[in-house]
Amino acid sequence: MPPGILMPPVQEKRPVHSASPTVDADAWKKKNFWQLFNISVGFLGIQFAWAIQNGQMGPLLERLGSDPQMLGLISCAGPVTGVLVQPIVGALSDRCGLPMGRRRPFLLLGAILTVVALVLMPNVSALWMAAVLLWILDASINITQGPYRSMVPDVVHPSQQASAYSMMSFTIGLGSVAAFVIAAMFPNLQGLFYLGAGAMLVAMIWTSLTTQERPMEIIPADLSAGPPDNFIMGTLKSIASMPKEGLKLCLTHSLTWFGLMCLFTFFSVYVPHHIFGTTDPNSALYANGVQLVQICYAILNGVCFLFSMVIGKLCAASSKKAVHSLGLICMAGAFIAMWFIQTPTEAMIAMGLIGIGWATTLSIPFALLSDHLPKGKEGVMMGTFNIFIAAPGVISNLLVGKVVHDYFNDNVAVALIIGGIAMILSVIMLQTVKERKTSTEPHPHPEDAYLAS
Template sequence: MEMQTHALKPRLTFWQLWNMSFGFFGIQFGLALQNVNTSRIFATLGTSMDDLALVWLAAPVTGLLVQPVIGYLSDNTWHPRWGRRRPFFFLGAVLATTALFLMPNSVAVWMAVAMLWLMDASINISMEPFRAFVGDKLDTSQQTAGFAMQTFLIGCGAVIASLLPILFADVLGVSNVPVNGAVPDSVRYSFYVGGAAFLLAVTWTVFTSTELPPPDLDRFEAQRKHSRNFGVALREIMSGFAHMPKTMVQLAFVQFFSWIALFALWIYTGPGIADNVYNTTDPLSPGYQNAGNWVGVMFAVYNGMSALAAFVLPVLARRTSRKACHAVCLAIGGLSLASVFFIHDKHLLLIPMLGVGVAWASILTMPYAILVAALPPNRMGYYMGLFNFFIVIPQIVSGLVLGWFTKHMFGNHAVLTLVLGGVSMVIAAVLALFVTDRAERAAH
């Protein structure tokens, strides 16, 4: 694959990095509310334990279709005022806000699945161009810092969003009990706040950030006209698989095992904690709903830890290497996730969430910082979208097999599925040691 030279780009100030990344603060409201509450919503509407992973499949299948297409389209978009990536930020935010308002008002499982599909597709429309945005605007020397800023704002947004249900229930006195099989008001109001935050934060980035025009605008316009042909576009999208850089292939295996662990975390922490700590498996019981609120606290802790770790990771990476830093963080996260099995006090559960937060910070930062140096600048958005196949594929695998493991191997004790996720993350840590980091090799 022919590589283009990365031109030297202006060094941005802290606040310029903040503004270009602030949209992720809002995006994470959507993702955190989805991750914390989707299993709870499905269970409240009557989904059985062994079907939970299957109904979650709507999200990764959507990503499989949307991510490379959005990346390709954003690569081939340019407007003198709106730029290349920002139109997608804004369109995704409008659609995601709509989904966040509708999701907690679902009256049946099929409606919740449809809203999950819309929500995940919309979040991807906003989120995928944000990764390429860093590669577009920042010189190599600032790219790790750029992804770390995104990780910090992701953590901040996720902390607030994860705590919303328990804040509404315990502080504001909003009902936390399902009535006639409907989603509790505490969850519904949380999604309304999340939808508003998503739209406002992304709009901030759209109007406070600028984009660099293509270096050769005439050539870009000629290529864009060529890419409008459907056959050409489809061929270019599919051809990327055969031309993935070596570093991207190596990172794909790391991502595969990392995201199996994360999908297990998001699907099974709620029912696992309800069973292991609150001694209930009845989704309509007060104990189950209280467990759902406490999972929000647990997720707030790991996201808060990730926000703090975001600014430490670049320092550790400089003193060691990015792949070694990533491997250590994944190992800490995997062991922490597996340890949840041994804990029966809800307050002590916050300790392993610190380790999960360290891994989450690294997952959001290091793979992208390593990858961006190996990608051609003119196809940054496409390859970032394609790279997320290796987030989506393990989620689909998880959706197909984790339910079977939970039911047939673990006797419907979901906490054991979390142990399996921890083992998967440790495997990812070992694989991270074998990744080739082109930027660090060039520096030496």
């Protein structure tokens, strides 16, 4: 359903349901480590699902007959569903007045649909079946992911939001490391997808039960009056209303994700092709390559897991922009080095460097953006921000896969070089963003926090 037609127009703010001031204050007060961890646990399940997909889908699709161009086309599922699903679901969650909260209903719905898709995926027998199911899987994860990130400004004090997002990157790293280590040790395709389904469901239920959402006391008039009547106009209006610095962040992040999609789409076949020298998905060498892929991704996410623990302190000591610039530079160098890599050890080192940039990418851009979000539009704006993640992913998969197939004889190492160039451009664009300093003083009420920011 298009944003903006979910409620009848009103001319002033009005209550949705009453809430005790004490409950509201408790939900808004500063969080301790375990409270921030509980908020982030659901992302452990999300990333477990993504990890199984990233590590296994490329080889699975190649075994079913795909080439790099077809792999890129099918892999558009993630970014396309991100563009279509997250802005709409974000708008829905902004207006959700259910007793269980604004975001939690969508967390649970997306988790259930994801579990169904993961259970079915390893049982497919044809390329078209895998492609259709992958699109359903990615749409389901996006139903959860958009409202999840929007929950942070709802329940976390502004002075702790960078820490909350870095905690999310911590749990993302933890989930990914666990998934890839398990995949490297026990390469049973069906069992891995079933395990991913279980992890997703348990983690999302954990966060939903342990995180108290602030009751939505008011609906700002600009969320419910004068809305556009279709998805395209709603999206354009959201982009037009994005603050200037937010738009700069969108462009920066779009270049980052153009490059990252080159990795996520092609690395799982790059290793067997480039390092082990085989394109036969049924050979023992190819199986060894797939196993190395799991190890490399485990290293990437292990570094992400460790580096995320110091992101908050590094940002406080310097700036969010400086720390993210470091991460992007590490990724750019590692991507370009993929052309020259010849041994498993070199591939693992490169993926470790990418892990630094992955940690900053998962946390800092969202913390930077949250400094500029209009009150009451967190879900819409986060969904709009996701368009600048997803749309470049679509372009990357369609363009890079075709270039590799048509002009470089299916040499997927070229895709990673292209990704490295995009990372360099992202670093340059990031330097134009002005970072806002957030007050560290506690605010007794969210309205005060917004006004003070």
